[in-house]
Amino acid sequence: MKSLKILAVDDHKMTMLGYKYILEDFDFKDFKVKMDMEDSFDSGKLKIEEEVKKDSPYDIILLDIQLSPIKEGYSRTGEDLGIISRKISPNSKIVFLSSFSDNYRINSIMQTVNPEGYMVKTEINEDALTDMVNTVLTAPPFYTKKALIAIRNRMSTNIHLDDNDKKLLYYLSIGTKTKDMVEFVSLSLSGIENRKRQLKEIFGVDKENDYKLITAAKEKGFI
Amino acid sequence: MKSLKILAVDDHKMTMLGYKYILEDFDFKDFKVKMDMEDSFDSGKLKIEEEVKKDSPYDIILLDIQLSPIKEGYSRTGEDLGIISRKISPNSKIVFLSSFSDNYRINSIMQTVNPEGYMVKTEINEDALTDMVNTVLTAPPFYTKKALIAIRNRMSTNIHLDDNDKKLLYYLSIGTKTKDMVEFVSLSLSGIENRKRQLKEIFGVDKENDYKLITAAKEKGFI
DNA sequence: CAAAAACCACAGAAATTTTAAGGTTTTTGT
DNA sequence: ACAAAAACCTTAAAATTTCTGTGGTTTTTG
16 A cells, blocks of 8 residues: 655654654555654754655655744744745645644745645644545645634735834834834834834724734734 | 524525525534525615514525626625625624635635635535534634635735736736726826736736736636 | 833925836737 | 737836924823
């Protein structure tokens, strides 16, 4: 029987092991699952490259969003690995696993990687896992309910923000003072004040406080 | 046992009847379905208003996208009825049914109505219907696979088009000559030419013919 | 309660988009 | 195959939009 190659990249080894046992034991119709595991960005990337070179790329790549806690220098996330995987192994189906449903992250990944699947870990069980494998192979996409809700939230608006707007919202959300934003956002102070006012209008929270703005933006997946 | 009120609005009476029989016969856990049917925009709207006035609004409203062939004057689509329903009966769950998976229409409806469900008719069967009812009531949204694919296509891009761009693409898709577009798009001829060039860049079909542009735009749900 | 930060309004500067006019290339109909 | 029409392209000036700097008022903070 044909064997189906899956790679899981996650720094929670135990979690991966659970997936591995479930999928390798399960009785799929046309194949038997063979799952490899890696626990870091670099080793994951290397494994993907190796298998591509051997002309036997992974059928499915499972990526945790939060990989290795910030290494020296800058951190490489599961999202980054997803982007790279698409390039070096374009025939592999990519599925993201995230610990919680983060509207912004999901939407960002939809644009940068456009994965065949997206699962929020609290929603994963044996059924969901095996379903995912079948769906992703034959008729993608597969999204768990919470992922779908995040996607729906975003789709239901046609607000378009440029880089400055996004940065502004982000720095606002981490408590940066308006006057300090000139360092991060390429606008003058009055420019920033203006944009902020506009953003409140766009999100329907005119004349309200910043908290309301951040909440609205988070709900719709912009932060 | 509690009864669940559903209204279906569709000008294919036989189709509705099929849904009615399936849903009314099915053994739901907590309720019995009672389904009303209307075959036009106006009668549908009236019925929704009546039930709201009687303080017993519909739990679920099923709307076909294509309603009555263009009446005298301008046509009122299922989408229009959806927008109105949301206003007059905000607690009803709205589910759209469409005969084919039209990327543009789906995306447009996601923004104007943001329905709890979206089903492409070729994908509807007894299971899907009953699933939809349960899901929409307890944990929306419910989208059939083809709807999901359309949504994914759109999500995977962050192209933003203004009104002129959309009009331009639309008129281009129905074969309007560039020189005639000045009538419909509020731009000069050279403005239109410019935009067209830009659009081709945005959609990654530089220097290619219009057909390629239209195809790309359709694929991503902009037409 | 004083200092800091946020907020607001407005005029001029800067940047972007649009237009008009000129031309070349491609498509269309006969 | 050829002439006319349409599409395409470039450029400079005009129009529009966005941004900045300034001088204020109001709100928040320690």
